[in-house]
Amino acid sequence: MIIAMSGAEQGVRRVAWRGWGRRRDLRLAYSLEGEANRLLDKEQWAAGEAALRRVVELRGRWLAADSLPVLVARHNLAMGLFVMRRHEEAAAEVLEVLPALVAAWGEEDPMPINTRLLLSVSLLRLRRFEESEEQCRLVLACHTAVDDVRVKAIRSQALALVGLGRYREATEVLEAFLREAVPVLGAGHPDVLKARILVLNQLAVLAEHEVVERECQDLLDTLDERDPQHGQVAGIRVYQLNDTGRHTEAETTAREALAHHSQLALHIGLARSLNGQARHHEALHALADAQTQPRADSAGWKVLTSSVAAQALLGLGHLDQAEAKALQAVQAAEEAGLAPTRHRALEAATTLGLVLAAQGRHIEAQQHLTRTTTAWHDHYGPHHPRTLASQAELATLQRL
Template identity: 60%
Template sequence: MADSLAKEAHELVADDRWADAEPLRRREIELRGRWLGPDSVPVLSSRYILALGLFVQRRREEVVAELLDLLPPFVAARGEDHPDSTHARMTLAVSLLALRRFHEAEEQYGRVLACHATVDDVRVKAGRLRAFALTCQGRHREAADALDTCLQEAAPVLGTSHTAVLEARISRINQLAVLAEHALVERECQDLLGTLDDQDPRHGRVTGVRVYQLNSTGRYAEAEAAVRKALTDHAQLPLHVGLARCLNGQARHEEALRALSDAQEHPRAGTADSRLLLATVTAQALLGLGRPEDAEGQARQAVDAAGEARYPPIHHRALEAAITLAAAIAAQGRPAEAEQHLTRCAADAQAHFGPDHPHTLAARTALAALRRS
């Protein structure tokens, strides 16, 4: 009976009918558990397949609950370094990321790195996603260092143009740009742009990082030229936002608002992270147009989106949103409230990014101006 249920479930899965296969798989697990025991390898293996079905159906909470319960006996039976154990832990980690449970995801990727010693796609992906989990916790320097370690290990073995290595390199320049390591970002972007085909989506991602870096250093005309060359109907959202940033930098705020309005049509515009980014840059454009009340409304939406994304105040985008909110409050003649925000922002930026980082300088400059007024 259990074998026939497993066979039927397998046939359904082969037709991508995971939901239809699920009740059969659960019944199979129940029957095998009675005969063989809940911690027998056949039962554990079927539970693993069930968890994969939940993952395919994007039922993340259920995936996490199932795998947290399954992994200890599964690893005990299979071994920590067994490919199925590694895959199960990677599935758990990516589900935790999707649920914004960043610290737990970081721990699971760390377990993979501790047990999967072979330098291959799996190890590089685990290292890259662990760094992403660190980023989401606002631990940008740790993320950059983790990616450095990953690349020093992987590049000599797999080559600098290997897909997994390229992904790690792109993740690294993202972190370096956030940390305002401008010379390193410029050099690595040029190298990657020379390696990737213009039609490769990764080319657009690298261009987005370069545009961010150019905007951060006040090279707005160069940023505009680069982003307009890369923009297409299917361009990544950061490119659209990069265009708005460079237009804001050139005091072309109405154009920036139009660019941001176009960006709202992007398929990913509704995510918390995207709403944080779009609302922050919109608030900056409105401030430039002398509309501080409207800017405050957008900045508060950005701060709320940062909370929804579960970013801590030290995350670079959350910090930018908070500084923008303080500027909007100050522009409306509420200096005490603005000073409270800016004092906290300046301290956070100084502690986590250093005294010369653009966020630190922006907060301290605004605070000094406020105290002089």
């Protein structure tokens, strides 16, 4: 015999069932959260992402969208996407969840600060430099302790400023950090050394050669020659030597460093030194070696390798090939999202102008070099070596 339940009994049963379902789902979410971390640690990306999304779904089924467990789940999902280098999705997730995190905890709580830092780095990877720099400033305004969070925020801010071609501001940010960090962390701390090297990069671009030479020598004397950072500093030193016309010294320094570090910047620096000595065939061989290095095919590095190759081909009188390489460099700068005033983007544009001049296309070359000369002057100063060289080439054209 079938016994029908009353409406009240059915309601109680539904409530009990829902209560059991809620507990089951939330326990499962807790378990999946730990499993997702283990999967991501093993680089099992698809399974890790699926687990994180399932956690968000399960918690979202029973809890309010602005509740702590749901917000934490979404933060973790963004972090997982970041680890997987899916920065577009990570940034989109954080932009959605960040206002709720700030509303729940306030700007100065570690959770919103870390989430904002994640956002700034993702935006940096996406070359959304202005947005990244703004998020870094917000992190730094709320987090004054000299620790890993502040270090990452300052480094990201400096790199965003470099991305915008604001080298002087990037240098000022890093130098301010060094003044506060050295007394706390010590001069030999890895984060301090990284900041010093990043400062040197910017000062080299700005042609602050006396400071660069002194600081490079100090770091080269301090670091073990097998340390990759030793190779980075040597690369900056090679750049500075080439920029001051000391190409033989640059070649020697590059070759000594390449004996320990096969770094892309060192290969390019060697090629520049050989071009400076009119040994253009050798420069092209050095660039062929550079192409075997990791990241050599990325657009940002292609700007440099193509520019230096165009300069070598120009020196050899292979003008059509030089034009093709110079155009490749300009195109790579656009693909990399470089601001037109970025140093390497301007070098590419200037090289193209020089090739046009050598081809006898004087009107095109003059128009081109007028633009680049103005940019060098306005953004790097009237006494910068590239400004002076560009002005000299333009003056030669104007006399024709």
